[in-house]
Amino acid sequence: MHPQTTGRWTPAALSADLTAGTAMPVNLAAGTIALWRSASGRLSASDDRCPHRGMRLSHGFVRGEKLSCIYHGWSYGQDGQCLRIPAHPDLTPPKTIRVETYPVVEQDGVIWVADGNEPDAPPRLEGFTPLRSLNVHAGIAAIERAAGAKADADGILKSAGETLRLLLSDHGNDETLMHVLVSREATPAERIAASREAEALRRKAEAAGIEGGKS
Incomplete structure (x- = not known):
């Protein structure tokens, strides 16, 4: 996380x-x-x-x-x-x-797991729904650099142009599970575009992680 x-x-x-x-x-x-x-x-x-x-x-x-x-x-x-x-x-x-x-907890199409005692409720994905998940061979910092943005207080990263929203799960050892989010009203074409943009971001983050030697 x-x-x-x-x-x-x-x-x-x-x-x-x-x-x-x-x-x-x-x-x-x-x-x-x-x-x-x-x-x-x-x-x-x-x-x-x-x-x-x-x-x-x-x-x-x-x-x-x-x-x-x-x-x-x-x-x-x-x-x-x-x-x-x-x-x-x-x-x-x-x-x-x-x-x-x-x-x-299962909420907004995402399954959340807590370590230790149960904390406050997970963040809500207001107006958004998960599209797919991608395993990224890079840490969160490398993904943030590739996206040109930082994850916000709810754990959601918006790309520099705000065309893509991601929910990131840190697996350690420079491995990240990247959940791709789309608007609940997204058209099929918009869903395809978001999926392709996430794939491109994954490749960019993995290349940046290799070049930087660390995330």
Whole structure:
């Protein structure tokens, strides 16, 4: 996340990227988490390692309201508590078997994850909606230089001509997830133009990051 814009909330993914009954890995500056949506549509975010053998939970499968590890099928609820161990079907898993969870909010088409205690609500994307996300092999500073602008207090970067709006998520190690925003009334042609402009900005930022040696 941008350290002086989005506070402790990170725009981790777009709502459209996580359908009901699926899980996905999300890279944050502090590490990888498992983000999943239950069959009923409820969101959960947790550590990405099963306490049993360390398998990534984001590679697991969602059944109903539980996330199950793909290795030995240990299942976890939305509070992180282990609910079932298939090898011991009659055992009630002890409370000590659990994964750490994180506050998660879905708002304006974006899934936000917070580290630690839940802070104030994430910023609103007034009048805008996410179009797509791009992984950029450059840090936020390099993207800001390429755009000729700085991210504002809500974590939104407007290009110098204000033709493009971005929501940036710092992954650390000069890697950034760039969410492209468009007006909710944008025409198909305007959406295509915004996507192409974001692609060009990504290339420019990555080139600037290489030339500068750091972001």
